[in-house]
Amino acid sequence: MTSKSSPLAHAGCLSRLFLCWLSPLLQLGKKQRLEESDMYNVLEEDRSETLGKELQSFWDREVRKSKKQLSEPSLTKVLFQCYGASYAKAGLFAFSLEAIKVIQPLLLGKIILFFENYDPNDDQSLWLACTYAAAISLSTFGLTFLQHLYYYNSQRIGMKMRVAVCHMIFKKALQLSTESVGRTTTGQIVNLLSNDVNRFDEITLNLHYLWIGPLQAAVILALLWYEIGLSCLAGVTIVALMLPLQTWFGKLFGLFRSKSVIFTDNRIRIMNEVVSGIRIIKMYAWEKPFSALLTGVRKKEIHQIMKSSYLRGLNMASFFASSKIIVFFTFTVYALLGNAITASSVFVTVSLYGTIKLTVTLFFPLAVEKVSETRVSIFRIRNYLLLDEVERNDVVLALEDKEIPVELHDMSLDAPSLQSVSITVKPQQLLAVIGPVGAGKDADIYLLDDPLSAVDAEVGKFLFDQGSQIYNLMPSSVTHQLQYLKGADHIIVLNGDLGHIVAQGTYQGLTGSGFDMVSLLNSDEELWPRTVEELQTNLLQELEPQTRLEPTNTNPTAHRSCSKTAAYILQDWWLVYW
Incomplete structure (x- = not known):
């Protein structure tokens, strides 16, 4: 994102009308790419x-209203409620534009009539002709x-x-x-975002001609x-015969589109x-x-697109041929x-027919x-927006309660197996949970589930450093990236088989009490052993703390725990190595 603010935000009325706020950008584009x-x-x-929030609020209100009235919510109605007023203002520009197109042929007829009845001594007619010429120039502008x-x-x-x-x-x-996920597909969502929404860019350019077209046709008919x-009436009859044809074409366009x-x-x-x-x-x-x-x-898709293309070609052919046919039958x-056919009547009639031709046979x-x-796109989008959502039970702490810690006492789960786990997380404290796979780290007691495992060391370090700035959210991180334990305020070590907390405290406290945290940490440059000898050395170092913490534990369960830990380390090393 650039840091340059848009001049449109501070542009005045004249600058907005004449688009002067774009001049600096146009001047820069003239000098360089x-x-x-x-x-x-x-x-x-x-x-x-x-x-999005503005339109969502209108849509949510419409959904609630439709539920009360036992009716279907209308996305079209919501769009008109949200953007109808601003779009009506744009309609004033379109109305003024088409009004000038009707006035211009009349001014042209007056000028031609002046030359048909030219009188060198009639100064008043000369001034009127000059006025008409000036009016045509201003109207063109x-x-x-x-x-x-x-x-x-x-x-x-x-x-x-x-x-x-x-x-x-x-x-x-x-x-x-x-x-709802089973009722839709990724392809449908992509199609909605790439194709259906583009109809809004197209409809806004032509929608006003649904009322401007008939109104302009009635005025031009009176002038003719x-x-x-x-x-x-001969030319108007041909135009009238083309209207149902064009309407039928429009319905076919919608059918082929659907x-x-x-x-x-x-x-x-x-x-x-x-x-x-693909594999x-x-x-x-x-x-x-x-x-x-x-x-x-x-091929089936192209077949429907070709039908629309043929129909669009017939529509354009009727547009270009209609003007010649209308003028021929009229005169x-x-x-x-x-x-008697005069130049003034011919020019005025042809110009008026040209105006009505553009409006009635093209824009309308x-x-x-x-x-x-x-309508087809809105119907598809509406059906998608009406799909069921997951029920969320969001718990938001008030700002005045941000000093209250989160406490869990004697929490036990079946799968993953957690037994009598009690923790306390204070605000602005980063909690790290470590342990072998299957120790129960993936319970609903954390916010971040190993978010650093999918990135490299450099990116992971950046994310960890930047993520540490959101401590007001009480972040907890479950991770295998042991090199980040030094940055944690509190560390919890889980046992894989027994499902309870083996040790917890700060990094300095655990290392000072004899818990060998150094063996669990690797440098940023060397996260995994590269040789069998290094693997054996690190394996013994990782198993040694468990032996010191539970010196009297000689039952088979402890040996199975050591075997599992060794298997996991071998598996992870093998995957990373290859």
């Missing part, structure tokens, strides 16, 4: 944690200005929705119960009626299983059968009705298509 360190920090309001604002705000809202939903999905994955009269995601989930699930079991597959030479299985699933009817159908696909 941008690096990661040149990027600004994410605003606090755009962070995943902030967005306004189009660019409003379009950037609309796309910026819409995409930012879509980004917030996507990030917030990803936060909820990831959080849900950490809380799924055992039954005023401009060319009854002839406009089918393709099933094959995608199945393919990802199978691929994850293949990668996980077994290679061992038994099952490459070809599994390759054929994946190829078959992929054919206009000429047959005995009207695209909005219908994205709504259909987004």
Whole structure:
């Protein structure tokens, strides 16, 4: 993460409207290639944690409300409650943008009409023409200005929705119960995070045209009626005939999307299983059968994607062909009705039809298509969020009680076998529990179960040093990494067979009382013996403290304990050596 704060956080109204806060970054990009360190920090309001908690609160409220009303919770309703107000403001930019597109053809018609009826002595008409030209210039600037604002705000809202939903999905994955884990797959979760959430970025760009499109079409129809009269109905009829076709296309897009995601989930699930079991597959030479299985699933997925692609091609073809067909039929009817075709009427009509064509045959159908696909994604995400979670009994100590120690008295368990274990853990104290495998270290009396075993010595030392700064949480560490015992405030040594505490105290206290802790510790550079002679020497050193602590114990159980300890040491040395 960079340390550069975003200038958007302190940008004024004009800077936000004209996007001036981006100028320093653009100037830097002009001089040199941008690096990661040149990027600004994410605003606090755009962070995943902030967005996720906000949407989660709305979702939890909706779930509780639906339980009371015995109904299904609606994720769509939650999204509108959380982002509806800000998205409505972005709709004002879209409305102003389309309003300018309607006004521009009228201004163009007035200018052309001035040249058709040009009079050198008519100064008033000249000033009006200049005013219309200035208005067209300003409206063109306004189009660019409003379009950037609309796309910026819409995409930012879509980004917030996507990030917030990803936060909820990831959080849900950490809380799924055992039954819920069996009802979902890793492939489905990956598909939700990689494909389904992307629909929010797409739907926010087109959703407003579901109401802007019909409204703009009604206004343009009135203007066309005023401009060319009854002839406009010919073109409007073709546009009206295309609307149900585009709506049908949108429903088909949703249908194909719902089918393709099933094959995608199945393919990802199978691929994850293949990668996980690739050694077994290679061992038994099952490459070809599994390759054929994946190829078959992929073909089914591609078949659904190809259907969507063909349908999208027909949709785009109808868009490009519609404008020519509409103009042809309109002016054919206009000429047959005995009207004279003029430049002003042609330019105004073609411009108005061009505007309605973009809205009604492109943006409106695209909005219908994205709504259909987004509904499928929202339905899948909602079903995932409704999966059962594990019941958590979190115990949180109040800040005023942080000085109270945690005490366990005479605790006994069957498996692992702990017998009469009593410990006391004070705040800001690091407790280390050591002992052979099977001694009962993995009971629910610790917070950290050998977290250093999966990393190398250097990383482990860093984690131990940094982790020591969280003592207010009363950390306890169960570990085989004996080199860290010197840093522990209290050490507990468990016996493997008897299941009770052999010795406990500080490192200095145990070594001073005769308990040979030196033999249990190795240097950071040499954690394991490399030769049989070193192994024998260290083995005798590790067995010697038990002999000194229990000199009268000569029963067979003690010998079995020594044999087990020797076996474990040999096994660990063999695995590490190879």
